[in-house]
Amino acid sequence: MTYESEFTHENLLRELTPQVLGAVTRRFGDFGAAEDAVQEALLAAALQWPKEGLPENPRGWLIQVAARRITDHLRSENARRRRETIAADYSIGSIFGTVGSAAENEPDDTLVLLFMCCHPSLTASSAVALTLRAVGGLTTAEIARAFLVPESTMAQRISRAKQTIKTSGVPFSMPTRDERAERLITVLHVLYLIFNEGYTSSFGKSLQRMELSNEAIRLGRALRQLLPDEAEVAGLLALMLLTDARRPARSGSDGELIPLDKQDRALWDQGAIKEGVALITATLSKGSIGPYQLQAAIAAVHDEATTSDETDWPQILALYGLLKRMSDNPMVALNHAIAAGMVHGPRTGLDLLKKLDEDERLAGHYRIAAVRAHLLERAGDLDAAVEHYRAAAERTTSIPERDYLLTQAARLSRTRFRGP
C-alpha cells in the first residue's frame, strides 16, 4: 500500500460520505442508524480497498455494505423484540422491499443532509460537529482533536445531535420553499463557523490541528456545485478563499500576531486570491447582494493591494456603509469606523466610536479599546493610546492578541520616555 493510494482513498471516502449517508437515510428513514451504519461501511472500506483494490462502483459498494449493516442491526433488534414481546409487528420484509428500489443517483442527498445537520433545533456547536462528521466524513476523534476536547465529549455531542434530529421528527427531505432561504442562512453560518475555528486555531506554527478551514472551503465548493445560482453561497466561498489566502502571513516566526498592514504580502496565496476575486466579481455583477458577498468584496480589496498604503480605503468604506445598512452587527459598525478613520482621518473614526460606546453589545469588548488605541496613536495622543492598548490587552481572550496589544503599549511608552 503506497502513501499515495491511501491518500486518494481517504479523499474519495470523504467525497462519498454524504452521498452514501444521504442514500441510506433516504431508504431507511432513520438518520441515526444510517449514520452508524455508514461509519462502519467507511471503516470496512478503509481496511479493504487498499488491500483488494478499489471496487468498480465505490459508492454502490459503500451503500450496499451500510444497508447490510443496518438490516443486520434491525434484524437482531427485531429478534430481541420478538423475545421480549410476543406481538412484534416489525417486518424485515418491508425493509428489504425498499432496499435497492430507490434510484442510485440522488444528487440532492448531500444537500438534504447538509440542511438536516444544520437544523435550527441544534445548538451551533452540535450543528458544527454533526456537519463535519456526516457531511465532511471526518472521524469523531479528528473532530475532537480539532476542537481540543476529549473524544468522549465529542462523541456525546454528536450522539445528542442525532437524537435531537430524531425527536424533532424532521423528514429526510428538502425544506419547503418558504423555509429554504432561512435554512440556507443557517447552513452558511455553520460553514463559516467551521472556517473561523480552523482559521483561528491553525494560528502559529506549533499548533498541529486539523485544518478545519480547508474542510469548510471544501464543503463550500460542494455547496456551490449544488446551488450554483445562490449568490450568498458564492459570496461565502469567495470570503473564505480570500481570508485563507492571508493565513501564511498572519503569524511570525515566534508565533506572534502580525496585523494586516504589517504582513509580508509576498506570502499571500495568489492562487486563492485569484479564484476568490474572480468568483466575487462574477457574483456581484448578478445583483441580489448579501452580507457574505460584501465581506468577500472587502477582503478582495485588501488582497488586491500590493502594499498596505495602496489599499483602496474609500471603496472599503463604501462597502462597509452598505453592509452596515444590511446588518445590525456592532462589529460591522466598528469596522466601518476603522475605514472612516483611514479615509477621513483618525478624529472622524474616534467620533464614530463615541456613538458605539452606547451599544451594550460592545460594552467592554476589547476590540473597541484596541481600535480606539490605534486611532488615538494616529491622532498623536500617545498617552491615551497606551492606556487603551493596555485596556484592550486586559480584555482579550486570545494570547497572541494580548501579547500584540501589550507590545504596542510598551512600544509607545518607550517612545514617550525617549521623546520624539
Add this chain to the structure above:
Amino acid sequence: MKFMLMMNAPSGNGDWGISKWSPEDLKAHIGFMKTFTGGLAASGELVGAEGLAMPAQAKLVRAGKDRRPITDGVFPESKEFLAGYWIVDVDTPERAYQIAAEASAAPGKAGVPLNMPIEVREVMSAPPVEV
C-alpha cells in the same frame, strides 16, 4: 468557547465543615457532584474536571538560587481555597454561568444548598479572524 469553573471553599480547614456532616448529607453531596459532572459529560460539554485534595497539605513552591524547590506551607489560616474545577466547552458565557449556578447549589448540611462561590474564567484561545 471554553471556561474554567473554579469552586472555592471558604476558610482554611473549614472545607464547609464537611468532616462534621452526617453520612447521609455527605452521601447526598457526593452523589450530586457525580450526577452533575456526569450530566456535563452526557451533554458533550465537559472538557475536564478534577477535585483537589484538602489544603492541609498544600505547599507554595518557588525556585531557589540553585533552582531547587523551596517549599512553604501549610496554610491553615487562608480564607478561601480551590476545592476543585471543571472546564466546559459551551456556546455562550450565559451557559457557563448557568452551569456554575447549578454547581453552586450543591447540597450541604441537611440538604440545604451551599451556594458556594464559583469563579468563572474564560480559557484563552487563538486570535479571531481579522477583517
